[in-house]
Amino acid sequence: MVRRLAVPQPFSQRNPWRYLRDADVLHAALVTLLAVALSAGTVWLGYVVHVWRIARRAPITLPGRWVVLVFGQQLVADEPGHDYRGRLARARVLLREGAAGRVLLLGGCSGGTRSEAEAGHAWLRGQGVPADARIELEQESVDSLENLRHARGLLQGGDRSDVMPPVALLTSRYHLARCLLLARRLGFDGHVLAAEDILPRTPRYLARLLMEATYLMWIDLGVRWARLVGHRRMAARIS
Structure with missing residues (x-):
């Protein structure tokens, strides 16, 4: 059974440069740079350790x-x-084992002719999934924050008073x-589940970890600063 969340036409496009025109994002970036400079980089190293842990x-599974x-x-x-195939392969295992009662594939259009969710569903169908698998497609989001916002709406059925x-x-x-930080900010009771069996130890993967630590620091310090100074609009960006 497949349910598709309505897709606007044309698709939303993934465009990371749009954030550089956002005053709140630039404000958070300035605060982050100052924190890194004043701490001689130790703040960033703390986030690296957190992401790595x-x-x-x-x-790779949950009871x-x-x-x-x-x-x-x-x-x-x-x-x-x-990397996306690795995530889908883990989802396929969970479906076949009965550990996934409901799967939401998240992701809008990233520049091609179909959404990430649609492409992921096609890949799963090609690999074989149980006929009664409950799979839903969310095709509006263009980043991890939007992934979670739209998933929240799908799970709540449009009523934010519903318990997720x-x-x-x-x-x-x-x-x-x-993803865990964003999920908790948005009110999810979220638990991490890894695509890979073990943490890869390749240069490419290390670069990904370092980049993610930077993104995480940017988001977390920006929200903390906004709350400290009472910048409600900036703090509400992740809510």
Whole structure:
């Protein structure tokens, strides 16, 4: 059974440069740079250690049946790339084992002709999933924050007073810490679930971990600063 969340036409496009025109994002960036400079980089190292610990310790399965949120990734020639296929493969295992009672594939259009969620669903169908698998497609989001906002709306059925079930956040190990932070800010009872069996030790993966630590620091320090100085609009960006 597949349910698709309505997709606006044309698709929303993934465009990270749009954030550089956002005053609140630039404000958070300035605060982050000052924190790094004043701490001689130790603040950033603390976030690196945090991201690495979550990446290393994350489980690959959870007891019971879960609502599983599978985070998309920019497609390669309209097909899931290496990391996204790893996330989908883990979701397939959970579906076949009965550990995923409901799977939400998250991700809008990242530059091609179809959404990340649609491409992920096609990949799962090609690999074979149980006929009664409950899979839903969220195709409006263009980043991790929007992934979670739209998933929240889907789970609540449009009523924010509804209690959401605990969710498993399924993504690549380097991406888990940021998704967990955002999920908790948005009110999820989120639990990390890793795509890879173990933490890869390659230069590419290390670069991903370092980049994620930077993103996480930027988000976390920006929100903390906004709350400290009473900047309500800036603090509300992640809510």
